[in-house]
Amino acid sequence: MARPRQFDEDRVITAAMETFWRHGYEGTSTRDLCDSTGLGPSSLYNTFGGKRELYLRALERYYATVTAEQVARLNEPGSAKERLRAMMLHSIDSDLDDAEGRRGCFAMNAAVEVAALDPDVKSAVRRCFDRVEDELCAVVGAGQAAGEIPSGRDARALARLVQSTYYGLRVLSRVQDDRKALLATVDSTLADL
Amino acid sequence: MARPRQFDEDRVITAAMETFWRHGYEGTSTRDLCDSTGLGPSSLYNTFGGKRELYLRALERYYATVTAEQVARLNEPGSAKERLRAMMLHSIDSDLDDAEGRRGCFAMNAAVEVAALDPDVKSAVRRCFDRVEDELCAVVGAGQAAGEIPSGRDARALARLVQSTYYGLRVLSRVQDDRKALLATVDSTLADL
């Protein structure tokens, strides 16, 4: 029928996600995106529509990959608290790793930078957060069923408490390099469950 | 000796802070700053040096005003838990208020958007966070002395736990409008102390 594309759409979105993740929405120019994806501007606009649409696609990709990994990590073998700890530990170590560029959590970055200005971004970010919350809830529920966590309190409420502390720690990790202090807070949270 | 300035430097910094706060660092242009401050570009550059320096001054101003208000709110009359609750409640209501433009916490915005790229911004933000942490620690200590909070655990550790949950809630408030759910998490945190 017609000329086929020379690029893999998934690869392009992944490359765009990396760029947005590292430099933010306003900090990323269309030329940056062309450079990192290897696409010319016409291909980029022809395929995705524009910078904003590509950003939304990048957030979807984040949900499908990184958020999925977080969920998977919560479902690895171990007690409920061990699994909660593993997820938080992994994120903190990732946040503090210079080799990863200290880019933090892409969904959180989008929440802070763009969510107030763009309802679609807000929805995409909430989708990530809600998915994590649901899985935290499941893990807490399992812990309660196993007698590891007291059943007196609502699993959802406990999950939200863990979730808040978790994202708070990821904020602090942007300016606070003391890994031990962050880990101590993780353990305080788990001890309270 | 020479021609005096036609503007009040404090007013200019405050106006610049509002603009940076609302639109972020990259989202604010020098012309935006000229418009909001009323200064011409030459006056602005002559006085402050450039956009980055003005941003740092804006962060200092945030510390001197908003962070100071948070600290003051922690020192109002009432029990320790009442004071902790008052601070968190005030911030959440501020975050959810459309009339305030849903701009969140300027220090947190700076932490997420700029801190990784600019050590001076990182320091300025940490100054805000550390000030809040210290005051939280004092309040927790007072609660322990009054018998309101068990003395078994380190006040500093408890303060950091509250602080993490606090900033986590402010992240969630960017995409989550359910005030009751956020407040429930505040109460869960306080109940655990």
Added chain:
DNA sequence: TTCGTTTTGAATCAGTCGCTTCAAAACCCG
């Protein structure tokens, strides 16, 4: 009033912004 100093506004710098246009190239189907 005159001098020396600083501030101010207007104009403008080269470079970049997000985005568009368009003709040539590349493909599949018949």
Added chain:
DNA sequence: CGGGTTTTGAAGCGACTGATTCAAAACGAA
């Protein structure tokens, strides 16, 4: 191979970026 369709690269759109220049204006001190 020819016809129809899509993708591609290059060039460029007007607007805006952070920053600078410079002469005129506005003051205090002598």
